[in-house]
Amino acid sequence: ATVLAIETSCDETAVAVVRKRHILSHLVASQVAQHRPYGGVVPEIASRQHVEAINSLVAQALEQSKSSWTHIDGIAVTCAPGLVGALLVGLTVAKTLAMLHDKPLIGIHHLEGHIYASCLENPDLQPPFLCLLVSGGHTSLIEVKDHGCYTTLGQTRDDAVGEAFDKVARLLDLGYPGGPAIDQLAQTGNPDAFRLPEGKISLPGGGFHPYDSSFSGLKTAVLRLVEKLRETEPILPTADLAASFQRTVAKALTQRTIACALDRGLRTIVVGGGVAANSGLRQQLQQAAQKQGLQVLFPPISLCTDNAAMIGCAGAEHLERAHTSKLTLGAQSRMAIANIMDLYQP
Numbered sequence: 001a002t003v004l005a006i007e008t009s010c011d012e013t014a015v016a017v018v019r020k021r022h023i024l025s026h027l028v029a030s031q032v033a034q035h036r037p038y039g040g041v042v043p044e045i046a047s048r049q050h051v052e053a054i055n056s057l058v059a060q061a062l063e064q065s066k067s068s069w070t071h072i073d074g075i076a077v078t079c080a081p082g083l084v085g086a087l088l089v090g091l092t093v094a095k096t097l098a099m100l101h102d103k104p105l106i107g108i109h110h111l112e113g114h115i116y117a118s119c120l121e122n123p124d125l126q127p128p129f130l131c132l133l134v135s136g137g138h139t140s141l142i143e144v145k146d147h148g149c150y151t152t153l154g155q156t157r158d159d160a161v162g163e164a165f166d167k168v169a170r171l172l173d174l175g176y177p178g179g180p181a182i183d184q185l186a187q188t189g190n191p192d193a194f195r196l197p198e199g200k201i202s203l204p205g206g207g208f209h210p211y212d213s214s215f216s217g218l219k220t221a222v223l224r225l226v227e228k229l230r231e232t233e234p235i236l237p238t239a240d241l242a243a244s245f246q247r248t249v250a251k252a253l254t255q256r257t258i259a260c261a262l263d264r265g266l267r268t269i270v271v272g273g274g275v276a277a278n279s280g281l282r283q284q285l286q287q288a289a290q291k292q293g294l295q296v297l298f299p300p301i302s303l304c305t306d307n308a309a310m311i312g313c314a315g316a317e318h319l320e321r322a323h324t325s326k327l328t329l330g331a332q333s334r335m336a337i338a339n340i341m342d343l344y345q346p
């Protein structure tokens with residue numbers, strides 16, 4: 001199936017045309033510059049920027065894909081989770097186009113899109129597999145039993161890992177968004193310079209939760225460390241701090257992911273979300289998986305953060321199973337991935 005896909009859940013306006021698992025066109029208008037002065041995403045600004053960007057992106061995506069509306073089999077759109085005002089912009093455009101051109105509408109859960117990003121580079125990838133989803137809002141281990149059949153086995157109890165990267169970057173005055181800045185600076189630092197807590201979750205009966213994590217304690221530990229260092233050091237050792245933080249995060253994620261894959265008997269690990277771009281995580285997870293004879297797939301860097309190609313890929317999969325949404329489909333700020341079949345008509 002050939003699908004036109006729209007993604008506006010946060011601060012990227014994205015439109016793509018995808019033929020099953022093949023990208024025909026893929027455009028992302030990032031709003032990072034507009035949000036940077038505020039150090040984070042401002043919802044009202046996000047909605048307004050989506051409105052301004054989206055129509056011309058749809059036209060460009062169609063043109064670059066060399067498709068006309070007759071070639072498009074359906075319209076996929078992110079409808080949950082995300083900023084409701086931002087989601088509504090994409091959803092409204094998608095519904096209008098669906099009505100105007102008489103095409104089926106396919107509502108897509110944003111995290112399912114992140115899971116499918118790896119399929120664009122590995123078209124033969126099929127469930128079952130384990131997904132490590134690491135993004136600005138999520139840190140989850142998801143068992144993908146079948147297309148559309150997801151079980152969340154582990155998650156963060158507080159901050160998402162991308163959020164931790166962004167907050168630590170702010171502490172180190174590295175600007176916004178913080179993930180790429182920490183990643184780059186960490187290359188020149190010593191990862192063994194500082195010992196930081198790995199954010200294990202204690203269980204009432206003793207021991208630790210095998211798959212859940214916490215990143216707010218780690219962020220606070222970096223804050224305390226920075227405060228202490230500022231008292232004695234003329235120059236803050238930011239590269240060593242970045243490298244130590246990144247190493248700690250990568251280690252924590254790697255341990256839980258490998259343990260989960262082995263426990264569940266899943267031989268393939270698919271990583272998704274913005275933090276899948278992180279070089280420290282890529283290295284550590286790749287190495288650990290190799291030792292265990294497991295396969296790990298990372299999307300190309302450009303498909304780790306938000307884009308519409310991944311939404312189109314998930315959309316094509318649903319359309320082929322006749323999973324389509326009603327035109328009354330709404331936007332939801334939160335939605336468990338286990339409930340995605342609620343998005344489709346009975």
Ligand code: ATP
Nearest residue numbers: 135136137138162179180183273274275277278306
């Ligand atoms: P969600 O997908 O949970 O709704 P989101 O869509 O805002 O959240 P993504 O766009 O998937 O999140 O990812 C953005 C996050 O990825 C940001 O927190 C950013 O700092 C982080 N990130 C991007 N590149 C890197 C990198 N190289 N290393 C670490 N973090 C990174």
Ligand code: MG
Nearest residue numbers: 010011012306
């Ligand atoms: Mg973003």
Ligand code: FE
Nearest residue numbers: 135273305306
């Ligand atoms: Fe995302």
